[in-house]
Amino acid sequence: MAEYPGELKYAESHEWARVEDDGTVTVGISDHAQDSLGDVVYVELPEIDADVSAKDEAGVVESVKAASDIYSPISGKIIAVNETLEDAPETVNDSPYDQGWFFRLQPTDLAELESMLDANAYQELCDSEEH
Amino acid sequence: MPFVPHTTQDEELMLDAIGVESIEDLFDEIPPALRAGVLANTPDGISEQALLRLMSDRSKQDEVDLCFIGAGAYQHHIPSAVWDLVTRGEFMTAYTPYQAEASQGTLQLIYEFQTMITRLTAMEVANASVYDGASALAEAILMAVRANRKSKSRNVLVPGNLHPSYLSTCRNILHNQKINLQVIPYDQQSGCIKQEDLRDLEGEDFAALVIQYPNFFGGLEMADELTNWAHAQGQLVIGVVNPTALALLAPPGIWGDTGADIVVGEGQPLGIPVASGGPYLGFMCCKQAIVRQMPGRIIGKTVDLDGKVGFALTLQAREQHIRRAKATSNICTNQGLLVTAATIYMSLVGDLGLRSIATQSHNGTVNLIGKALDIKGVKRRFASPVFHEIVLELPCLASQVLKQMCADGILGGYDLGAMDATLENCILVNVTETKTPQDIDNFITSLRAAVEVTAC
Amino acid sequence: MLIYEISSEGRSATAQYESCELENSELPTTQLRETTIGLPAVSELQVVRHYTGLSKKNFSIDGEFYPLGSCTMKYNPRGALAGAHMPGFLARHPLAPENVSQGYLSCLYDLQEYLKDVTGMRAVSLTPMAGAQGEFAGVAMIRAYHDKAGDSERTEILIPNAAHGTNPATAVMCGYTVREVPVTKEGDVDVDALKAAVGPQTAGLMMTNPSTCGVFERKIQEIAEIVHEAGGLLYYDGANLNAILGKVKPGDMGFDVMHMNLHKTFATPHGGGGPGAGPVGVGKRLEPFVPTPIVGKRSTNGEDEYYWMSDKDIPDTIGNLSAFMGNAGILLRAFAYARLLGNQGMHRVGEYATLNANYMATKMASAGFKLAYPNRRATHEFIVSMSQEAKELNVNAMDFAKRLLDYGYHAPTTYFPLLVPEALLIEPTETESKEELDGFIEAMTQILREAKETPELVRSAPVTTPVKRLDDVKAARELNLAWRSAD
Known part of the structure; x- marks a missing residue:
């Protein structure tokens, strides 16, 4: 069964977002997303310092059978990317919510997070997709 | 009925099994108004003997000394063994190697081709080929625009001594994607691109510079200088090369200080007859760092369940059958049979x-x-x-x-x-x-x- | 063993070259290649044996039944190859003048005429080098048509969601955005959804008929009307033309433009992934835009003379798409095939392809397999869904496909179209005999039995091929795309 940590916010396009203590936001893809992709073989990350708007493409995650765009759930400036994924893309499968994060951004407006789904709503969405 | 093996009895048994009276009944979902009548402009069928006589007579009209x-x-010259082997049914009548276990012959051969082409051009990686040299250049330009992270431009510099059909092919394929090809005039005296003539372009944003080597007039460009100039301007360098020439001349992978970034060319000289212009093969190589922007099939080496070495299509997520509208290209062909010819040719010579x-x-x-x-x-x-x-x-x-x-x-x-x-x-x-x-x-x-x- | 692994420095196929040195060279010394190339160093026999050996590791039409859906793997007549390989054709330079090209040009002209006849189109250009390039040419013509009319608002191409991935990829290459139109449970385009989707932004609709669901689109005339009324044009993807060859002409269905896959319908070989040829046919609206060159015919002093028509003759053309004029040798083979078949033979292609597919569909249904569209007549192909087997036996469509290889049959197309779960798309073609079809059905039945009794056997198939299932993840994560001696 896929995990849906309660402290995170989720996008319908399967990214999660977490507000860090310093007010920055970390983004990755959900357990459900990594599971449906299968073995991740490549991750393309955004460039540091890039400005992104909510729902902008900010990377690509690729398995042998699929490739999906990663969308930034909120607007902001990219301040860090998870370089581990370049050499060890399988980290996304092994640890989607922790070691397998994609990028971190300095949000323009934290309120944008409110339009995202909470864990329950997101889990419902995933369950309905399976049928 | 040429090539249809059914006897009258087969046909009856099959119709019975389906539960219809006649073959016509199988088309009952097609609106009657759409049913085709006669094929008035298609002649009657002929035997193979008559066909070969007809084609022989016609082909002789085209012979010159x-x-x-x-x-x-x-x-x-094409060594006799090349097309003897290429026309083996196992190569000629196989499909695209999607079922890797049933296609190791084609897959290994393409891996060998990729190896040979990378060595000939001194580049890091190659794909399994695209249609021809001209369309390969169009794909290379698209690729350069995607891959050049330093440039946001959709403008690309092409030399005025580029093969004119290559230029028109590129324009025709690329203009709908708003890619602009800016032609650099060649020097009237040398027939080549002069670096001094590029000064006016410095400071402008271009995604790439194309260098044809030898150029359309057969001449040898100052490829090292042009490559360094383009890189200093933040452009990628696309080499269009003749594979035979590279046996004697500096390969694009070592042009300038860091080499060309993308290299394409017409593979026809490698064991493929001129044959009215095709089928040929366009080869395509690049630096490994930008391989995910390369279109077309790519074969990788891997292992099977028992750890035995095998070959498979890889990086397929770039391609149209998975990535659909976001694919690197709509291409779903590699010129497999011509790759077979080129690989055997390169092995033989x-x-x-x-x-x-x-x-x-x-x-x-x-x-x-x-x-x-x-x-x-x-x-x-x-x-x-x-x-x-x-x-x-x-x-x-x-x-x-x-x-x-x-x-x-x-x-x-x-x-x-x-x-x-x-x-x-x-x-x-x-x-x-x-x-x-x-x-x-x-x-x-x-x-x-x-x-x-x-x-x- | 790679050819490189049997390579030995100092060995070579010496019959293939004369030793010589540069004389009076004008090559600048600064541009000379200083390093070796790194091609294999092998004898001629080693080369012949190596590549003969590799060929034996392939399935092929010549060797095995190849029921690959939407790929039309029919017999490739050897006579067509022999015709195309006449010395005068092989040696003809693409830029040879017309007066010494009449033989070649006459074949191309005739082929254009035959293709117009079977498709119901007004003009045909043979130049696109594959189906995808034909699609490109077709959509580029649609765009040129709207551009010429000053209709720049049309930015969208409609595509049924069952379509092949090339369709959306092509639309994007022509600068369009893609909107997908759903397909109903019976495999038809959802007409109400189409009505809602069309508008002043619609440039055109791309579709195949029969569709990738293996059924004939019954409402095609209504669809054509809807799109035309909205000002869009209709593109016919000829991937499935074999189903209706000689039975229905795409031009009569209302299509404005189409491509044909000669490597499918006209029996030219697939060559392990190419070359193909993707001529385009156009109706009246798009005739002014056809890609160049095409072959024209005129009469001079009572003698037929064939000539190249270029942008001087077709000023609004979308232009050339290759260095010369496409895959000439493939066009000659298609010409030969058309002559061998003749008009009667053409009619029979669609008929017997359809008979074979319906026979197989019926037999497989009675053997316990689930047809994806049981209420529909199969066309030249049909879909079996293995979702029940996947759920109950944990043996999926890919397992069946792989196990078929052990039985000496190439696998059908798997997991396409995407909207049918666990799909096996099966296309027998007209050139297969009843015995071959029965053998395949027997093998599938046997595998179904194995899936129940010894599922692990099926899941680990194939076991008789040169390699077992390959590690695709390793191939993609640890890219090894060219051999190095240390490997």
Whole structure:
């Protein structure tokens, strides 16, 4: 069964977002997303310092059978990317919510997070997709 | 019924099993108004014997004694073993190797091809080929625009001495994606791109610079200098190369300080007959760092469940069947059978053979140039050194001279007036190892006579 | 063993070249290649044996039944190859003048005429080098048509969601955005959804008929009307033309433009992934835009003369798409095939392809397999869904496909179209005999039995091929795309 940590916010396009203590936001893809992709073989990350708007493409995650765009759930400036994924893309499968994060951004407006789904709503969405 | 094996009895048994009276009943979901009537303009079928007689008669109309036209398609000797092997049904009638376990022959062969092409060009990775050299360049330009992270531009610099059909192919394929090709005029004296002429372009944003080597006129560009200039401007470098020439000349992977970024070319000289322009193969290589932006099939080495070495399509997520609207290209072909020919050709000739073929082609060209310049009024149009193709300027209209030579059974070259009216007195002549000294003498005799007749 | 692994420095196929040195060279010394190339160093026999050996590791039409859906793997007549390989054709330079090209040009002209006849189109250009390039040419013509009319608002191409991935990829290459139209449970385009989707932004609709669901689109005339009324044009993807060859002409269905896959319908070989050829046919609206060159015919002093028509003759053309004129040798083979078949033979292609597919569909249904569209007549192909087997036996469509290889049959197309779960798309073609079809059905039945009794056997298949299932993840993560001696 896929995990849906309660402290995170989720996008319908399967990214999660977490507000860090310093007010920055970390983004990755959900357990459900990594599971449906299968073995991740490549991750393309955004460039540091890039400005992104909510729902902008900010990377690509690729398995042998699929490739999906990663969308930034909120607007902001990219301040860090998870370089581990370049050499060890399988980290996304092994640890989607922790070691397998994609990028971190300095949000323009934290309120944008409110339009995202909470864990329950997101889990419902995933369950309905399976049928 | 050619190629339909059904006996009357088979047909009855099959219709019975389906539960219909006739084959017509199987088309009952098609609205009657749409049913095709007769095929009025398609003749009756003929036997294989009659077909081959017909095609033999027609093909003989097209035979000539000697052909000195190159211009992107070059007549080389093809070892007999090449097409004997290529036309084995196991290569010729196989499908795209999606079922890897049932396609190890094709897959391993393409992996060997990728290896040979990367070595020939001194590049890091190659794909399994695209349609032809011209469309390969169009794909390379798209790729460069995607891959150049330093540039946001959709403008690309192309040389004025690029093969004119390559240029028009690229324009026709790319203009709908708002990619703009800016043509750099070539130097009238050398026929090459002069670095001084690029100064005006410095500071402007271009995604890439295309260098054709040798250029359309057969001339050798200053590839090192051009590569360094483009890289200093934040552009990627796309090399368009002749594979035979690379046996003697510096490969694009070592041009300048860091080499070309993307390299494409026409693979036809590697064991493929000129055959009216196709099918050929476009080869495509790049630096490993940008391999995910490369279109087309790519084969990788891996292992099977038992740890045994095997080969498989890889990086498929770039391709149209998975990525659909976001694919790197809509292409779903590689020129598999021509790749088979090129791979076997390169194996057969090896380093020594390819070097010898290139050397003989160059020697023959030098020989022809020397003799042609002895003809009154014939000049060398451009001063730059050439590999196996030369532009000769005649004292009269090229089209008329060529027509005269054709009556001798000799295709004397390509009429450059067809691409550029200012070159209407110029022919582009190619010599390969297939031309003996006697062939060259026959060419010279014919050219001399044609020039004399026409110029008077 | 790679050819490189049997390579030995100092060995070569010496019959293939003469030793020589540069004489009076004008090559600048600064531009000379200083390093070796690194091609294999092998004898001629080693080369012949190596590549003969590799060929034996392939399935092929010549060797095995190849029921690959939407790929039309029919017999490739050897006579067509022999015709195309006449010495005069092989040696003809693409830029040879017309007066010494009449033989070649006449074949191309005739082929254009035959293709117009079977498709009901007004003009045909043979130049696109594959189906995808034909699609490109077709959509580029649609765009040129709207551009010429000053209709720049049309930015969208409609595509049924069952379509092949090339369709959306092509639309994007022509600068369009893609909107997908759903397909109903019966495999037809959802007409109400189409009505809602069309508008002043619609440039055109791309579709195949029969569709990738293996059924004939019954409402095609209504669909054509809807799109035309909205000002869009209709593109026919000829991937499935074999189903209706000689039975229905795409031009009569209302399509404005189409491509044909000669490597499918006209039996030219697939060559392990290419070459193909993708001529385009156009109706009246798009005739001014056809890609160049095409072959024209005129009469001079009572004699037919064939000539190239270029942008001088077709000023609004979308232009050339290759260095010369496409995959000439493939066009000659298609010409030969058309002559061998003749008009009667053409009619029979669609008929017997359809008979074979319906026979197989019926037999497989009675053997316990689930048809994806049981209420529909199969066309030249049909879909079996293995979702029940996947759920109950944990043996999926890919397992069946792989196990078929052990039985000496190439696998059908798997997991396409995407909207049918666990799909096996099966296309037998007209050139297969009843015995071959029965053998395949027997093998599938046997595998179904194995899936129940010894599922692990099926899941680990194939076991008789040169390699077992390959590690695709390793191939993608640890890219090894060219051999190095240390490997």
